[in-house]
Amino acid sequence: MSALLAGPRPAARRVGAGTWTFPSRPRLVRWASVVGRLEGEGPLAAGFDEGGRGRRRGPPRGAAAAAAGGRRAARRALDGLKGGPPELHLGGDLLDQNTPTHFAARDLDIPAFGLFSACATLTAGLAEAALAVDGGFCRRVLVTVSSHHETAERQYRFPIEFGHQRPATAQWTATAAAAFVVAGAEEGGADGVAIASATPGRVIDYGISDPYDMGSAMAPAAADTIERHLRDTGRSPRDYDAIVTGDLAEVGSELLRILLGERGIELGDRHEDCGLLLYDRRRHDVHAGGSGAGQCAAVFAARHLPALRAGRLRRVLLVATGALLSPTTYRQGESIPAVAHAVAFESGAPEAG
Amino acid sequence: MAKADERERRRYLELRSRVAPRHPRLRNAARAFAVGGLICAAGEGVMTYFMRLGLSADQAALPTAALLVLFGSVLTGLGVYDRWVRYAGMGASLPITGFANAIVAPAMEFRREGWVMGVGARMFEVAGPVIVFGTLASVVVGLGWYLLAGPAR
Incomplete structure (x- = not known):
């Protein structure tokens, strides 16, 4: 013993x-x-x-x-x-x-x-x-x-x-x-897509109570998790080829850039949001963009994972964001807590050139 | 702080109001006026038809309303009416066709949960408040009328 x-x-x-x-x-x-x-x-x-x-x-x-x-x-x-x-x-x-x-x-x-x-x-x-x-x-x-x-x-x-x-x-x-x-790595082979690290998110509430504005409710949670992930790993956004958020859509994405900018983190062209990638927003009347648990999963599987496997993207931080509301809580006037968990992926494909 | 304090909340709400797109009020009002006007004009047409058949204006109002409810219900069943409202907002919600939509849509939705606990119990989920507060408003107005003008003779 x-x-x-x-x-x-x-x-x-x-x-x-x-x-x-x-x-x-x-x-x-x-x-x-x-x-x-x-x-x-x-x-x-x-x-x-x-x-x-x-x-x-x-x-x-x-x-x-x-x-x-x-x-x-x-x-x-x-x-x-x-x-x-x-x-x-x-x-x-x-x-x-x-x-x-x-x-x-x-x-x-x-x-x-x-x-x-x-x-x-x-x-x-x-x-x-x-x-x-x-x-x-x-x-x-x-x-x-x-x-x-x-x-x-x-x-x-x-x-x-x-x-x-x-x-x-x-x-x-x-x-x-x-x-x-x-x-396990033995099954995936040396050139597979690896899960390198993960940063679980804290539940964050900045007082947004409008269920028709979940991007604004979730942006502070995404900012918090991205900031903590970068601080923990000693990295900057430039260390990633893409920082992909779940479904902040148009309003939330803009707020995320502002919130991180205030904390000295510039996402620049590294950021993209699954809520703005799934639909053709000129044809589909989806307002600020898409959302839904399956959305960022399907977008990540269709767009980012193939690029990671091929080595076109070397390192990607995926930050899925969730608004933790129910119809009961918003009718009772509660604000919307939100959470974002980050997972970092690395390509095992040999470097090009 | 996972739950932002009052000052931080206020600052964030202000930030959000700068970023969030403006509600296109003028465009929405124009659409509501046009579509609402067309629905009411159609109603007028139906009522005129009933009056040509020999009904008085009072008598013609009832079958007109019934026909418009039928019209709104069928369009809801065909999956068209929600698109009209998405385009025209209150212009399509407020006429009696919109009221029909508010009853038929939950009836369709909850049909799978059975005739009694599904359709029966939940049909008025959306329109219920309109009925409750509509009744309440009519009582208040009636009472005001009584106090001002005295009992009807």
Whole structure:
């Protein structure tokens, strides 16, 4: 017993006050994305594995429809994966009790944890998957994230066919899902996409209480996490090829730049926001931009991961942002707490030239 | 501080009001006027038709309202009416066709939860406040009228 207690301490895996590093460099070995009709008409259409299907009109969809995206993405990511299924499934979405995720998990037969960080669930899941793999608890972990426009509208706002005018700061919940398999370095190969570090976010509230302005509610959380990540790692935005935020959209992105500028951090041209990438905003009436847990997952899978695998991007910081509100809290006049978790990815592809 | 203090909150709200896009009030008002006007003109057309059939103005109002409700309901069922409101705001929400939309949309949405606890219980989720406060307002106005003008003779 005492010999066990006196055993060698593992290498330090935390830098600064709150950033985890993963010495074994877990790899993202598989990913797949599935999107709805509107999203499949956007500028990233070619990058999605499945998309553009679904009805233009018709009766409102039930809860089962919300589960379909995550399940299809998971099946695609797992299709042909050798060596048996992953040992753990971490997943989340936007609906009460994470039902879409659990309904999908019902068909997947993998031990599952439901996660909720609203639209920041993707990076929470990837960070925890890296933790489980780096810690030696799992060889492989499946991470799924999804959101579904119609069911989210029903839960958070109004019935889908009810007409109402949204303000210009409003965002459009995307119908999108993505699945990722995180595995040990031995499986991913030297040239895979590695999860290098992660900075879990603090819950931040700057007093925004307008559910039609979630970008403003989330920008301070993103600023806090980015600032802490850079301080912990001793890096600057220039050390990253891209700093990708989840879904701050137009207003939130501008506020993020201002907030970080006040703290002496210039994002410059390194920043892009998934909420401004998914839709063709001249054609799609999505106001300030897209949002939804599945959105940044699908955008990251369609746009950034292929570039990391090919080595066009060497190092990317993904900062998914979530507004932690419910219809009850905003009707009771509470402000909107928000959270942002950051995960840093590094390309293993050989340097060009 | 994870929860910003009062001063920080106020400063942030001010920052946000500088960054956030302005509500296009004039454009919205023009659209509401045009679409609301067209819906009301259609209503006038229907009412004139009923009066040509020999109904008095009072008698014609009821079938006119019923026909407009039918019109709003069918357009909601076809998935069109919410687009009108998104374009025209109150211009499409305020006429009785908009009221029909507010009843039919939740009825469609919650149909899956059953006829009783779905359609029956939740049909008035959106329009309920309009009915409650509409009734309340009519009581207040009626009471004011009574106090000013005395009992109806």
